[in-house]
Amino acid sequence: xxxxxxxxxxxxxxxxxxxxxxxxxxxxxxxxxxxxxxxxxxxxxxxxxxxxxxxxxxxxxxxxxxxxxxxxxxxxxxxxxxxxxxxxxxxxxxxxxxxxxxxxxxxxxxxxxxxxxxxxxxxxxxxxxxxxxxxxxxxxxxxxxxxxxxxxxxxxxxxxxxxxxxxxxxxxxx
Numbered sequence: 001x002x003x004x005x006x007x008x009x010x011x012x013x014x015x016x017x018x019x020x021x022x023x024x025x026x027x028x029x030x031x032x033x034x035x036x037x038x039x040x041x042x043x044x045x046x047x048x049x050x051x052x053x054x055x056x057x058x059x060x061x062x063x064x065x066x067x068x069x070x071x072x073x074x075x076x077x078x079x080x081x082x083x084x085x086x087x088x089x090x091x092x093x094x095x096x097x098x099x100x101x102x103x104x105x106x107x108x109x110x111x112x113x114x115x116x117x118x119x120x121x122x123x124x125x126x127x128x129x130x131x132x133x134x135x136x137x138x139x140x141x142x143x144x145x146x147x148x149x150x151x152x153x154x155x156x157x158x159x160x161x162x163x164x165x166x167x168x169x170x171x172x173x174x
Contacts, residue, residue, distance in 0.1 A: 083108035
């Protein structure tokens with residue numbers, strides 16, 4: 001009887017210690033990931049590489065797949081096309097003081113972000129929140145982030161279809 005009564009508290013204590021130690025490791029991994037992402041984002045300038053479909057669509061009798069570049073069809077979009085083309089040379093700078101600057105066109109894409117404001121990562125560092133100088137705030141989902149490439153999910157209003165289209169903005173480190 002004594003052996004059983006001693007074993008239970010010892011096993012319980014070991015179980016609690018194991019749980020507490022493993023939680024600390026998860027927290028450390030999360031903090032290291034956040035630090036790495038912050039460093040990747042704030043080191044250098046990002047240039048717009050592409051704007052691609054995040055969802056397949058039917059367009060002019062063809063089925064356009066996920067990953068199809070919208071730059072390929074801008075000539076068929078008399079209202080939205082020039083606004084999309086205008087973004088081809090956009091550059092994005094995210095500073096360590098949480099400020100950002102966008103050089104280029106933001107009339108159609110990232111319209112609420114303006115040309116400057118504050119940024120932060122939210123929800124397990126997967127959402128980029130841009131807050132413009134007028135306090136307009138918009139979240140953008142990070143699909144993929146590496147040291148040299150960043151894919152942000154968003155919707156883009158296409159006037160010709162009178163619809164919001166899910167797209168991925170692909171940025172590349174300069």
